[in-house]
Every structure is written in structure tokens, then in C-alpha cells.
Amino acid sequence: MKSLLDERHLVSSFYVFFLIYTNIIGIGIMSFQRDITKDAGYDAWISIILSSISIHILVWMIYRILGIAKNDVIHVHKFCFGKWIGGLFNIFVIFYFLILALIVFRVYIEVVQVWLFPLMKTWQISLILLVLIYYVVSGGFRVITGMCFWGTIIPFIILFPLNFFSLEFANFHNLLPVFNHSLKEIVSSSKAMLFQYVGFETLFMFYPFIKNPDRSQKWAHFGLLFSSLLYLIVALITFVFFSEGQLNHTIWPTLAQMKIAKFPLIERVEFIVVSIWLLLILPNISVKIWAGCRAIKKVINVKQRISLFSVLVLFFIIANVLKERSQIERLNEMYSNIAFYFVYLYIPFLFLYIHIKHKINK
Amino acid sequence: MKLCFLLTFSLTFFLSGCGIHERIIDEVQIIEALGYDREEGKVKGIAIYPTFAEQGNVKLKIYKTVSDSYEDILPRMNAKSAYPIETGKLDFVLFGKEYATQGIEDVITNFARNPNTASRMQLGIAENTAEDILQSSKHVNLSFHLSEKINQNIESGNLPKMNLHMFLNNFHQEGRDQILPYLILEENQIKIDGLALLKNGKYINHINLRQSLILKTLIDGSQNGQYKTKITQNKKEGFILLKNLDAKTTYTVEKSEGIPSIFIDLTIHAEIEKASSWFDLKKDKDIVKLERILNEHFKEEVQRLISLAQGYNVDPIGLGEKVRANSRNWDYQRFMDIYPEVKTTVHTNIDILNTGIEE
Numbered sequence: 228m229k230s231l232l233d234e235r236h237l238v239s240s241f242y243v244f245f246l247i248y249t250n251i252i253g254i255g256i257m258s259f260q261r262d263i264t265k266d267a268g269y270d271a272w273i274s275i276i277l278s279s280i281s282i283h284i285l286v287w288m289i290y291r292i293l294g295i296a297k298n299d300v301i302h303v304h305k306f307c308f309g310k311w312i313g314g315l316f317n318i319f320v321i322f323y324f325l326i327l328a329l330i331v332f333r334v335y336i337e338v339v340q341v342w343l344f345p346l347m348k349t350w351q352i353s354l355i356l357l358v359l360i361y362y363v364v365s366g367g368f369r370v371i372t373g374m375c376f377w378g379t380i381i382p383f384i385i386l387f388p389l390n391f392f393s394l395e396f397a398n399f400h401n402l403l404p405v406f407n408h409s410l411k412e413i414v415s416s417s418k419a420m421l422f423q424y425v426g427f428e429t430l431f432m433f434y435p436f437i438k439n440p441d442r443s444q445k446w447a448h449f450g451l452l453f454s455s456l457l458y459l460i461v462a463l464i465t466f467v468f469f470s471e472g473q474l475n476h477t478i479w480p481t482l483a484q485m486k487i488a489k490f491p492l493i494e495r496v497e498f499i500v501v502s503i504w505l506l507l508i509l510p511n512i513s514v515k516i517w518a519g520c521r522a523i524k525k526v527i528n529v530k531q532r533i534s535l536f537s538v539l540v541l542f543f544i545i546a547n548v549l550k551e552r553s554q555i556e557r558l559n560e561m562y563s564n565i566a567f568y569f570v571y572l573y574i575p576f577l578f579l580y581i582h583i584k585h586k587i588n589k
Numbered sequence: 590m591k592l593c594f595l596l597t598f599s600l601t602f603f604l605s606g607c608g609i610h611e612r613i614i615d616e617v618q619i620i621e622a623l624g625y626d627r628e629e630g631k632v633k634g635i636a637i638y639p640t641f642a643e644q645g646n647v648k649l650k651i652y653k654t655v656s657d658s659y660e661d662i663l664p665r666m667n668a669k670s671a672y673p674i675e676t677g678k679l680d681f682v683l684f685g686k687e688y689a690t691q692g693i694e695d696v697i698t699n700f701a702r703n704p705n706t707a708s709r710m711q712l713g714i715a716e717n718t719a720e721d722i723l724q725s726s727k728h729v730n731l732s733f734h735l736s737e738k739i740n741q742n743i744e745s746g747n748l749p750k751m752n753l754h755m756f757l758n759n760f761h762q763e764g765r766d767q768i769l770p771y772l773i774l775e776e777n778q779i780k781i782d783g784l785a786l787l788k789n790g791k792y793i794n795h796i797n798l799r800q801s802l803i804l805k806t807l808i809d810g811s812q813n814g815q816y817k818t819k820i821t822q823n824k825k826e827g828f829i830l831l832k833n834l835d836a837k838t839t840y841t842v843e844k845s846e847g848i849p850s851i852f853i854d855l856t857i858h859a860e861i862e863k864a865s866s867w868f869d870l871k872k873d874k875d876i877v878k879l880e881r882i883l884n885e886h887f888k889e890e891v892q893r894l895i896s897l898a899q900g901y902n903v904d905p906i907g908l909g910e911k912v913r914a915n916s917r918n919w920d921y922q923r924f925m926d927i928y929p930e931v932k933t934t935v936h937t938n939i940d941i942l943n944t945g946i947e948e
Contacts, residue, residue, distance in 0.1 A: 341704060396750065396754060396755060398910075400907075400913075400914045403914035404917060407917060469758065470761055470762035470763075470765075471761075471762070472762050472763065473758050473762065476761060483708070486707075487708045494677070494678065497704070
């Protein structure tokens with residue numbers, strides 16, 4: 228199959244693993260435990276597995292959709308719904324990616340302010356980060372993929388083992404009794420878990436940039452499997468480390484459980500954790516902004532450099548307007564509702580629609 | 590392009606410097622221990638801070654302040670200090686008994702709110718006032734010796750695993766009450782004299798060091814600790830000091846509905862460290878006999894500790910947690926009501942592994 232793009236813009240299919248992983252693991256990994264235990268208590272590890280399975284099915288669907296179109300989702304929309312209605316959907320897609328990036332961006336700034344530098348102003352942190360993001364995204368998709376690769380390797384090697392220090396105070400009785408929640412509770416906790424996987428849809432945009440896209444599907448599934456295993460392990464460690472009552476009081480359980488690690492000379496591990504975490508957040512935001520700008524380019528034909536610059540200026544303004552935690556949380560909640568319908572209703576709908584359309588056109 | 594690069598580079602470089610609240614070690618006042626007392630309706634705060642006059646020579650000094658509530662103790666001390674007070678290295682908080690009786694919940698939960706608080710910070714209850722203890726600890730001139738004293742006793746002595754994280758964990762949990770080290774002054778030296786039992790952050794009573802070893806084996810098993818007991822053999826009385834090598838406790842909840850009943854199986858592998866000289870430990874038969882006596886003894890002591898706790902209506906062992914882990918419809922309020930009547934059966938298995946290098 229001949230690719231639409233020049234060979235020098237493409238990445239090899241193996242990197243899809245890192246792209247999917249960095250897109251999923253972002254801000255959620257630090258705080259998802261409390262959201263998923265709200266309904267299902269300490270049976271929530273079941274919902275991690277359930278939602279992971281459902282996302283695997285959706286990734287398979289995305290590959291089928293894009294396999295027919297052999298192009299990205301912008302093209303799919305135009306093909307399915309025509310220029311005008313398709314264009315409307317495309318504008319939705321632009322906002323979908325950009326708002327997701329904005330949430331990640333704003334929450335990370337919040338973490339830095341709460342944990343590290345309480346006196347640092349939002350505009351200072353956001354300006355530094357945005358300059359960095361501009362640098363990464365303007366380098367093009369291959370540079371972003373490189374960031375994804377290192378953003379996977381370095382934080383995983385340094386941060387993941389820190390979780391295990393908390394096992395010194397583990398209480399395995401916390402997990403018992405298992406299966407003590409109704410199916411309804413597990414399902415609504417799976418819904419909360421879904422938001423932690425949101426981000427994998429950027430696959431819709433970077434699909435044409437993969438060499439041998441058909442062969443990359445297994446790497447996408449591996450990336451997904453790896454992320455859900457990470458979620459599962461971190462959640463289980465949290466469950467044995469915190470009692471259910473205490474978890475309800477903890478806003479960032481993963482950070483709090485890493486805090487128990489103690490090294491000579493390094494009294495406060497969380498300073499290192501939050502700093503290294505940036506390596507994971509940076510590609511996470513970059514891919515989404517890149518996807519948004521790429522979509523803008525294809526819809527209204529603006530140069531990517533210009534759209535990127537205006538998007539980042541917008542980010543800077545909005546990040547400074549959202550001052551309180553409650554505002555961020557409201558945005559987050561609103562977004563997760565939209566994401567739920569987009570992922571679970573719209574993707575299967577598109578999957579069916581494009582198959583029917585494809586058959587008719589034949 | 591060059592200009593653009595220069596601009597972004599200098600922006601990143603200079604901006605990263607601004608807004609960071611610098612905390613250089615010479616320009617902050619680290620406090621390492623903090624005490625709270627209640628005095629005539631007011632709260633008295635005592636903080637110990639180190640001064641480094643010359644290298645390797647620490648002098649501990651004290652700030653004291655009185656306020657009508659605990660919240661502004663630290664700001665009031667800050668008003669007395671030459672440098673801003675920093676709680677990042679704070680690793681021991683002590684409460685006077687009177688303060689603890691009225692509840693330490695507020696202080697602890699607010700410490701947990703602060704990201705600078707160490708999760709491994711140690712807490713304690715003073716027999717009289719926190720002031721007494723901290724005042725006399727000033728003369729030691731060794732940084733962090735109070736928290737080290739507790740850590741050392743957790744590692745190799747009779748105290749179960751404890752720190753701020755464990756306290757909060759038990760405090761917010763349904764089915765386990767909190768314990769803290771209980772500190773007294775003996776000959777003007779600070780001594781850990783057992784464990785204070787708390788319920789909902791309020792001091793109830795305390796147990797001695799021997800009982801706290803039993804509690805330690807019941808809570809997390811143990812590797813260490815020493816235990817002295819009186820033995821009567823052939824109408825002669827003598828003492829044995831057991832060195833606890835390895836202990837393990839398993840719980841089986843036999844009935845979780847109605848009045849719960851729990852089977853406790855305690856295994857201790859011990860070494861005889863010291864014994865009165867007339868004990869005959871040469872023959873295997875004597876060891877077996879001794880083991881039987883100790884078995885009876887421990888069974889009685891465990892049972893006594895449990896009924897003591899039930900009498901105070903506190904649950905330091907976490908019997909509630911064991912029942913919760915085994916019941917489908919857990920109701921904490923109901924369990925609290927029937928807790929004093931929970932039935933326990935104890936089975937002990939003492940194994941004397943050796944008697945040192947001589948018999």
C-alpha cells in the first residue's frame with residue numbers, strides 16, 4: 228500500500244506502542260484511584276479490567292474504520308457525511324483534542340503549584356511549559372514520537388519502582404471481601420475509569436503517519452495492554468496501602484504513596500516525581516495539540532505553525548482564567564461526559580456507518 | 590530565527606528563576622519536634638529546633654507559645670523566629686495527655702493536608718505534659734533523637750509499626766483503632782513506656798511494654814522484641830527473658846453474623862536469652878515442659894489483652910477489620926455496639942529454638 232505522505236514524515240509501526248501509552252498515561256495515573264472507588268469501593272480493580280477490554284474493542288474498530296479510508300478521521304467525516312455535516316464533525320474533533328490537552332496542561336500546573344511551588348504564579352509555569360510545547364510540536368510528528376519514546380522509558384524506570392516502597396505498610400485485608408458490589412456499581416466505576424484511557428483516539432489523526440499501518444495494530448493493543456496493567460498494579464498497591472476511608476481524603480494517591488519512599492539525602496521524593504512526570508505530560512499534551520492543529524490545517528487550510536501559535540496563546544489565556552480547583556474539576560467532569568458519548572456511541576456508530584457506506588459505494 | 594531562539598531561551602532561563610520560593614537551609618528555621626499541651630483552657634505549643642554553631646556540634650533550643658487554639662501555634666512561633674519556620678523536617682509530634690484526651694484529630698488531619706509533611710513522621714502521647722518531655726530532651730543535643738528512639742524500638746523493640754501514615758490509615762478506617770507510643774520521664778530521661786490506645790483520635794488508656802509486645806505480634810507479627818515472664822517450676826519462682834525471634838498470627842473468622850467469633854492462632858519462635866540459674870534446660874524434656882508453661886502463659890496474656898481492650902471499647906488489634914473482610918453486609922455501627930461481646934479463641938504455639946551458646 229502506498230502511503231499518502233512522504234516517507235520521511237512517517238514513523239515505524241513499532242512506535243505506536245509508545246504513542247498509545249503516553250497518550251493514555253497522563254494526569255490520570257496520579258489520581259484515578261479515588262474516582263473509580265467512589266462507586267465500586269475496593270472492587271474497582273475489576274472495572275479497570277472491564278474498561279480495558281472495552282477500549283481494546285474500540286481500538287480494533289478504529290483500525291477497521293481507518294483501514295477502509297486509508298486516511299485520517301477528517302477524511303472519513305468528509306467521505307461519510309459530505310462537506311458541510313462532515314465539516315461540523317471535524318470542528319468537534321478539533322475541540323475534542325484541544326480541550327483534552329488543555330485539561331492535562333492545567334491539572335499538571337495545579338500539581339506543581341500544590342506540591343512544589345505554592346508561590347509560583349500560573350502564568351509563569353504556563354509560559355515556560357508552552358514555550359517547550361511549541362518547540363516540540365513545531366518539530367513535527369517524528370519529533371513528538373521521539374518524545375513519546377523517552378517519555379515512556381525514563382518515567383517508567385524511575386517512577387514505577389517507587390510505588391513498591393509503600394508495600395512495607397501494606398494491609399492485604401483491605402481488598403477483602405471481593406465481589407461485594409453490585410454490577411451497576413462496577414459499571415459506573417468502569418465509566419469513571421474510561422476517562423483515564425481517553426487520549427487513545429489521537430490514533431484517528433496519526434494513523435496516516437505510520438509506516439505499514441495495518442501491521443501497527445498489534446502494537447496499539449500492546450500499548451493499551453501495558454497501560455491497563457500499569458493502572459491495575461498501581462491501583463492494587465494503592466488499595467493495600469490506603470484504607471478506604473483514607474483514600475477518600477487523598478487527592479493524589481499515587482503521589483502520596485510514593486512519598487513514603489525514603490532515601491538518604493533525598494528527604495522528599497515527590498519533588499523528583501513531579502519533575503520527572505513532566506517527561507510524560509509533555510508528549511501527552513504535544514500529541515493532542517499536534518492532532519488538533521493537523522485537523523485545523525485539513526479543515527480550513529491554515530498553516531500549522533500559525534494555528535499552533537494561536538492555540539498556545541489561547542491555552543495561556545484559558546489556563547490563567549481557570550483559577551480554582553473547582554473550575555478545573557467542573558471542566559473535567561463536563562469533558563468526561565462528552566468523551567464517554569464520543570468513545571462509546573460515536574465510534575461504534577462511525578464503524579457501522581462507514582461499513583454500510585463502503586458496501587453501497589462498491 | 591536566531592532572535593526567536595535567543596528570546597525563548599532567555600525566557601525559559603529567567604522565568605524558571607522567578608516565583609520559586611527559595612528555601613536555603615541556612616535561611617530557614619527547621620523544627621524537628623513539636624508538642625501540644627492544654628493549659629487552663631489554652632493550647633501551649635513547644636517546638637525544638639537545632640542550631641549549628643560549629644560543624645558537628647548541634648545545640649537544641651526551644652520555642653514556646655500559648656494560644657487559645659492550636660491552629661496558630663506555628664505562626665505565633667514564626668513571629669519569634671529570625672528565619673521562617675519550616676515543617677519539612679518535622680518528624681515528631683507529641684501530645685500532652687490532657688490534650689490527647691480531648692482529641693488530636695484536628696492537628697493530625699491538618700498535618701496530612703500539608704504536602705511538606707513527612708509520611709513517616711512519628712507521633713506520641715506524653716504521660717504528663719509534652720513540655721516536660723521536650724524540655725528534658727533538649728539536653729540530649731542530638732538531632733531527631735526522639736523519632737529515632739521510636740523507630741529503633743519498632744525495628745528491634747516492642748513497638749508495632751507506627752507512623753503518621755499508619756495513624757491516618759487506622760483513623761479513617763472502619764474496624765481498627767489507633768495506637769501511639771506512650772512516653773514517660775524516668776530519672777529525667779525519656780522512656781517509651783508502652784502504647785497509648787486511642788479511639789477516634791481521643792486518648793482512652795495505655796498498656797505497658799510487655800503488653801505492647803503481645804500487641805505487636807498480634808498486629809503485624811514481629812521479628813524482634815523481648816519479653817520477661819515469671820515462671821514457677823517445682824515450687825520455685827524464677828524469671829525468664831525471652832528473645833522474640835519470629836512471630837506470626839493468623840486470624841480465622843468463624844462466624845461473622847450475629848456475635849462474631851474469631852479464632853486466633855499465634856506462633857512464636859523464641860530464644861531464651863536469660864533465665865534464672867536454677868532452671869534446668871539441658872534435657873529436651875525440660876524444654877518441652879517449659880514450652881507448655883509458656884503456651885499457657887501467652888494464651889492467658891493474649892486473652893487478657895483482648896478483654897482489656899474490649900473493656901475500654903477500643904480495637905487496636907483490628908478485630909473489626911477481620912470481621913469486615915469476611916462479611917458481605919458490613920455495618921460498622923452495629924459492630925461497634927457488639928464489639929465488647931466479640932468472642933475470641935486463642936491458640937498459641939511457642940517454639941523454643943535454642944538457649945544461646947550454652948545450656
